[in-house]
Amino acid sequence: MRRLFAILALLTCAAATAQQVDITVHVDQPAAEISPHLYGLFFEDINFSADGGLYAELVQNRSFEYYPVPGGNPLSQRYHPLYAWERVTHGDAACELQVEKGIPLNRNNTSYLAVRVRRGGEGAGVQNLGFDGIRLDKGDEYRVSLYSRWEDGRGAPLQVELVDADGKSLASTELEAGGRDWRKSEAVITAKANCDDARLAVTTTGRGKLCLDMISLLPVKTFKGRENGLRVDLAQSLADLNPKFFRFPGGCIAHGQGLENVYRWKDSVGDVAERRANWNRWGYHQTYGLGYFEYFQLCEDIGATPLPVLPVGVSCGFTPPYQCVPIEEIGPWVQDAVDLIEFANGPVDSKWGKLRAEMGHPEPFGMEFICLGNEEHDTPEFAERFPYFVEAVRKAYPDIKIIGTSGLGPGIPLYRQMQRQDVYSSDEHYYESPDWFVQHQDRFDDFDRNAPKIFVGEYASRGNRLQNAVAEAAYLTGIERNADIVDMACYAPLFADVNHTQWNAANLIHFDKRNLVKTPNYYVQQLFAKNKGDQFLTTDIEQKINQQDLPEYAGAVGVGSWSTAVAVRNARLNGEPLDPSDWTAHGGDFGVQDGEYRQTDEQAQGVISIAPAEAGAEATYELEARKLSGAEGVLLVFGCDDPENYFWWNVGGWGNTQHAIEHCVDGSKYAIIETRGSIETDRWYKLRVETEPGRIRCYLDGELVHDYQHPTPKVGVSSTFDKQTGEVILKLVNPSTEDLKAQVSLSGGKVQAKSVDSILLTGSPSAANSIEEPDNVEPTTSQVDVSDSFAVDMPASSVRVLRLPLE
Structure with missing residues (x-):
């Protein structure tokens, strides 16, 4: 049977000849100022995006804090304190492994490994398997560090070695061990060969009870050379999107599956060895090695405004039982929001500003916004607690812009509450079909201009095919047309490890330990972010439609x-x-x-x-x-x-x-x-x-x-003006399955050039990129003849960007 419901098939049927779209851009009639923060990024630790992903740490479960994650997911029950670790013995050596809590490294890191060495032989100890094996690059340097102590105080040295799956040594060093007290030891080693399945082994020829904790292996080569840094290619892919803001640390994980595992920002700062690890609602553990300080630092490194999200005393409404902080105990939660602003912006002689300085950043991070809440349900408990946060932030930091939450879905159930609280903007989330995005380009045309601004904080069309990306592009043209009220927008989710993905609907960037894949959706985000402009220009669009369509x-x-x-x-x-x-x-x-x-x-x-x-x-x-x-x-x-x-x-x-x-x-x-x-x-x-x-x-x-x-199938058109370059930026989106011909006319301005570069993203609607074919869909650049009135093709399933210099 003919597949009537192939995505976007409702938009158009076959036509004998290419239909024409008449586009008139009124250069002298700016309609809206475009927000300087319009396009940004949203990061959530889902699909192993942090540990094993963006965070460059190569050792998994480095502090032995894993345990079965609550919930019904069988994969979440596999975790235990020795997950990703196994015993190593050489020659006639013999030892046993046990995780203990007797004399912990600190109160936040309560578990450690006890290696009971009966015979040291040629070496006994433990090795870590990393995240499905450790990736090594020949000639690259790696910083290894660990904490150790000998219970009997002997202090026998430790052999640290990187080995392949067959046990062949790829790098090694010797570290001094602690006596009866914990001691940190570290060194830099160099890989002798490439390997995707290496292990990090720690052994000793001594005898007795050796205690180990916080065993870490980080590449020296990280993004911007940060010591507790980020994986270079993944972080660079974010910088290449030209983001104007960065929302973190996530959506649902911010308020947690229950109050037990709410993301508390104070657990994620300070010495990494003293951060309180946590599990998240996606069913795995997070070390917080990538914490709030590193998020702020990343924002600085990629030129993005920080946009932290804080819980507001209620748990995730999608996961029962729904939990709320008793109203008489809400004070510390509210204080967390106030203290975060001090951590980001406070002077070095303040409590939290001092901690920021001790971590290596005495200068303020320049935080302008704070997000309060994420997708909360419309409940009396939320309505009662949210105003406490708004009042406290406004009293302590009246210049900070508060971003509230509209709730989940295009129905924005909490928007009226946000109006009553008079927040700066309200965060709306939706994951809909491509057809929905195409048909709702005019979503914001009739929004109240006196109400809070809109932050489209999470959206995606449930797929990473070209047709998904083009549908999202059509929607973005409507956002730009309403840039006076839509202040920010960001796609979600951001990252997905192809071997460990919980959210299979759509993700912007796919990766494994060695490769990175930019989806068609990624290229749409990049095209719009790099070709935004400062003013939306009044634009008339006339599209001729055949009845047979x-x-x-x-x-x-x-x-x-x-x-x-x-x-x-x-x-x-x-x-x-x-x-x-x-x-x-x-x-x-x-x-x-x-x-x-x-x-x-x-x-x-x-x-x-x-x-x-x-x-x-x-x-x-x-x-x-x-x-x-x-x-x-x-x-x-x-x-x-x-x-x-x-x-x-x-x-x-x-x-x-x-x-x-x-x-x-x-x-x-x-x-x-x-x-x-x-x-x-x-x-x-x-x-x-x-x-x-x-x-x-x-x-x-x-x-x-x-x-x-059925509404007339609409192309998406955005015409903006770049004040710095003096160019009209024209973005043409054809989400249909038929080629179109556009006749573009400029009114109130003259084009200076006879031809310009044209960036075109097009192909088969079902085309996608993968680890095996990462470049299957990507933009191409060619020359297009232009004038004050010119014709240009709009191929089926396409996004075209033209920059027209004016006289």
Whole structure:
């Protein structure tokens, strides 16, 4: 069957000739000033982005603090204090390993390794396997350090060696060991060969009880040469995005799975050996070697404004049980926010400014913003606690701009609260289909200009194919058009280790221990960030559309329910009866009973059953439906290609408060039209859906509820002016599957050059980059003839950038 629901297939159908788009740029009519902070980065320790990723440490579980992570993920239960470590003996040496807590290195680092050496022989001890092996580069230097003590005070020396999987030595050094007290020892060693599967071994020929902790191996070659630094290629890929801000340390991990593992910034600063390690809600451990100081330092190194995110006394609302700090105990949490500003900006004689100076940065970091909260749910507990943070920050630091949270999803459930708190801007997050991003380019056109500004703090179109990137580019043109209210925007998530990924929907940069892959989405972010401009120029767009380009809602039909038991009867497609006994259920408890087709599992959500009959381009689908019990109503499925791609008419959805037509693309749903409405329990209703190309009409008991007409497929166009260079920057986005021809005219200004560089990102809509093919999709540069009025191609699935110098 033809795949009607291939992403973006609704945007256009085949046309005999390229359609024309007329674009008039009014150079003398600036419409909005573009924020200097518009494009930035969001970092969260997900997909092993920090330890084993951006943070350059090569030893895993260096302080023996791993333990099974709470939660139901079996992979999270594999962790234990000796994870990534194994015993090493040479010759007739013999030893046992045990993790103890008797005389810890400090109160935050309570576990250490006890190596009980019975026979030293040619060496006994332990080796670390790193993150799936340690990468070494021939000729590069590595800084090894550790803490040690001999319980009997003997102080026998330690042999530190880098070896390959066969035990061949690739680098070695000897370190002095501590006596009865802990002692730090370190050295720099040089790798003799390349290796992707090396181990770091620490052995001794002494005898007795050797205690080890904080065993570390860091490349000397880090980003900007920082000693506790970052992996060069990953950090450089961030700098290459020309970010104007950097949001950290994450989204959901900021407020934690529960109050037990909330990210407390004070645990992540000071001596790395004294930082309190933690686990995160993505199911693994984080050492905090990459902590708040390093985040601020990275911002400085890449020229980005720091944008720290702090919890506001409530846990992640998506993971039960929901937890809140008792209101009488909220004081220390509020003080954390105030103290963070002092750490970033305070004088060296202040408590936290002094710590910053001791860590090597006496100058203030120049923090301007603070993010309070992340995707919190609309609960009385959040509403009660959030104002405490706002009041305290404003009282102590009135110049700091407070960024609040709009909650999760395009419905922005908390935006009204943020208006009442009069925050500087409000952070909204959504992960939607490519079609959603294309159709919502005008999302911000009607936002209240007197309300808080908007920070699009997390967004992605659930994929790393070219079509995803182009859809996001179309959305960004709408952001630039509304740059007077949309102050900042950043894609999420940022990084993903290809071998350890929890978030598979979409990630900006993929990597393994040796390679880095820039996705098509990355190139879109880079093109927009490097070609932003200072003013959005008034732009007229006229796109000629052929009627045959309208989408067809052909496909199978069916029924479904959400948290509701329902019954249906007398189902007909184009007047022909449908027999539910032939239908295929996908979840729930569907069956024929007393002449009715019922779904009786009241707890099932979004379950559907599909008829074998298929509708054509024009169809009428009707049935009678009755709500038996539950929270919502009934779902009429139509235009169904498979169980992940379909439309449904949601009658009595959202707690039986509204009716809506929703589109599901690869399992992700969004409403294309909605209205208030509800249905009664145990009452039969006549429901009818009529479809034709580009149009859907829905009737409830003969009364028209929805008359949806597919909007004109829109290209994305952004015209901005760069004050420094005197150039008009033109970004042309064609998210459709057909080539277009643009006729560009400049009004109120003249083009100086006869030809300019054109940067073009295009290719097959399904094309993507991978470890094996990292350059499959990337921008190309060519020359394009230009004038005050010129024609330029807009290939299918493309983003084109032109910089037009003015006289």
